Amino acid sequence: MIKDREQKRMAARFCAAQGLVPFLEVVVRSPASLDESPMNITDIDVVGLELSRAGTTSRTLFDCKTGGPKLTPINRALWAGGLKLLVGAERAFVIQQRETPHSHKLAASRMGILLHTEKTFDLYAASLAADYVSGATYLENPETWDELFAMAGVxxxxxxxxxxxxxxxxxxxxxxxxxxxxxxxxxxxxxxxxxxxxxxxxxxxxxxxxxxxxxxxxxxxxxxxxxxxxxxxxxxxxxxxxxxxxxxxxxxxxxxxxxxxxxxxxxxxxxxxxxxxxxxxxxxxxxxxxxxxxxxxxxxxxxxxxxxxxxxxxxxxxxxxxxxxxxxxxxxxxxxxxxxxxxxxxxxxxxxxxxxxxxxxxAEAIEQPQSGNPESSSSNEHTDSLLQLLGKGGA
Incomplete structure (x- = not known):
């Protein structure tokens, strides 16, 4: 079952509102396996993948923590910076419950890491996308992600x-x-x-x-x-x-x-x-x-x-x-x-x-709020053999 569910829900909602494809609980493995079986390095709480109209991609990482080791936000930012470098991401968010001094936020931002509490991230995301405010996505539901991950055992x-x-x-x-x-x-x-x-x-x-x-x-x-x-x-x-x-x-x-x-x-x-x-x-x-x-x-x-x-x-x-x-x-x-x-x-x-x-x-036009504009109306209602040949496991 997904941990830190509320923070990951917020991250997935933000991705969808920004046009990024969200992925939860992404496993990071060594790019070149030198062992008998694949070796996991770590996992990323949420990855947002953006595809440009030219066909290029960029990645945004989200590190979500409500508990666990007592790392300071700036230490989480340093860790996220290394992870960003490893997977070739362009930026990362660290969402924690602890407040961060402004000087630490500035240092992190210069590494492409944005430090937020749940409250400040919520405000930040809402300022960028009306679809985040309205929750106009199916991809934020952690129960559906749980269903998807459960099939990995089959x-x-x-x-x-x-x-x-x-x-x-x-x-x-x-x-x-x-x-x-x-x-x-x-x-x-x-x-x-x-x-x-x-x-x-x-x-x-x-x-x-x-x-x-x-x-x-x-x-x-x-x-x-x-x-x-x-x-x-x-x-x-x-x-x-x-x-x-x-x-x-x-x-x-x-x-x-x-x-x-x-x-x-x-x-x-x-x-x-x-x-x-x-x-x-x-x-x-x-x-x-x-x-x-x-x-x-x-x-x-x-x-x-x-x-x-x-x-x-x-x-x-x-x-x-x-x-x-x-x-x-x-x-x-x-x-x-x-x-x-x-x-x-x-x-x-x-x-x-x-x-x-x-x-x-x-379908007939879905009933909309009285204003006729779902974004503007809802912004006031913030909702919470061949396989081997194909190269599987190889080059």
């Missing part, structure tokens, strides 16, 4: 939970993220049941994470490709990009060929399932790369929405976000269809995503 689902909650927050390689994400879906496929709301929550969280890496990949590719491009050279470039270089690809292809020969199966040059569909998907996404940055947050909000009672203000905000991005619905449906086909998941996962989004957008 063997086939463990990798998908890790991909959704940790790798998407910290991994910086678009190609590696796409490979590992597909591997996680493939491993989870026999266990995932679209009739179970909890599994639909996990699928939607995984979809959001996969969209993070698609946005990163498209952001990088659009800067190096001379578009429009013939299919053959595009396919070759995409293949080497996903496998992080020709040499890595050739090693994996030779491993695949050796495995297939040993099994008496005809050799195939496609290491990723539904390779042709992925090529078409990437070409489509490259037609509108600036439409991708909002999709991970939208997909995550929709996933968490399934596990909670309706929040009218959150639904109003989601409707607005979809309507501000005309390609959002099309791209989310296309990526969902690719994952379902590539991982061999039940088609009902794709049907459910389409139904949920369409019902939200085609």
């Amino acid at each position: 063997g086939p689902l463990e990798n998908l939970v890790s991909f959704s909650c940790t790798q998407a927050a910290l991994e910086k390689s678009g190609g590696r993220g796409l490979r590992h994400g597909l591997a996680a879906f493939l491993k989870a496929a026999p266990e995932l049941d679209p009739a179970k709301p909890r599994h639909r929550l996990l699928f939607g969280s995984g979809l959001s994470a996969y969209l993070v890496f698609l946005a990163r990949a498209v952001g990088e590719l659009k800067d190096v490709l001379a578009l429009p491009m013939e299919r053959e050279p595009f396919e070759k470039t995409l293949r080497y990009f996903i496998w992080e270089g020709r040499e890595n690809y050739e090693i994996r292809r030779q491993m695949r060929a050796a495995l297939e020969r040993a099994r008496g199966v005809e050799d195939s040059s496609d290491l990723l399932p539904e390779w042709g569909r992925l090529i078409n998907l990437m070409r489509s996404l490259l037609d509108a790369p600036d439409a991708l940055s909002a999709l991970p947050l939208l997909a995550k909000e929709m996933a968490f929405r399934l596990a909670q009672a309706p929040l009218p203000l959150a639904d109003v905000r989601l409707q607005r976000m979809f309507r501000q991005n005309p390609r959002a619905r099309q791209f989310i449906f296309a990526v969902t269809a690719y994952l379902v086909n590539a991982a061999g998941l039940p088609k009902d996962f794709a049907s459910a995503v389409e139904r949920d989004v369409n019902m939200l957008l085609e």
Whole structure:
């Protein structure tokens, strides 16, 4: 169960209000494993991931403490500064119950660390975003996060939970993220049941994470490709990009060929399932790369929405976000269809995503406060084998 729940709820709400994708209880591991099993270094209470329209990412860390060791706020700031450097984050917040001298706050701010009590953070966040005041998000609910983390104890689902909650927050390689994400879906496929709301929550969280890496990949590719491009050279470039270089690809292809020969199966040059569909998907996404940055947050909000009672203000905000991005619905449906086909998941996962989004957008206008402006009104009501080939665990 999540500790320091109120502070983490505030941090997640702030992230969502600022357009950042929130991740709770993010595990930090050594970038190069030198041991027999993965070694955890520490965990981050909350990570907010921001995706720019150009496809770049930036990270904001939140260190939340209500008790534990009697560290002074400035000592927590020094610790957070080292953590920020380790994971390549741009800034960090330390939220504690103790007040901090102004001189300590100034010293911390020069390291990119902002020191707050719960009260001062609440005021700070409210001054920056009306959606923070209104609580117009499904992502702040700690019970839903508990549900998501509970599935890490189910063997086939463990990798998908890790991909959704940790790798998407910290991994910086678009190609590696796409490979590992597909591997996680493939491993989870026999266990995932679209009739179970909890599994639909996990699928939607995984979809959001996969969209993070698609946005990163498209952001990088659009800067190096001379578009429009013939299919053959595009396919070759995409293949080497996903496998992080020709040499890595050739090693994996030779491993695949050796495995297939040993099994008496005809050799195939496609290491990723539904390779042709992925090529078409990437070409489509490259037609509108600036439409991708909002999709991970939208997909995550929709996933968490399934596990909670309706929040009218959150639904109003989601409707607005979809309507501000005309390609959002099309791209989310296309990526969902690719994952379902590539991982061999039940088609009902794709049907459910389409139904949920369409019902939200085609519903009659959700009743709004009398002012007609949810932000301004609510601001006065502050609410409290193939897996190995895909590189899982390797380069």
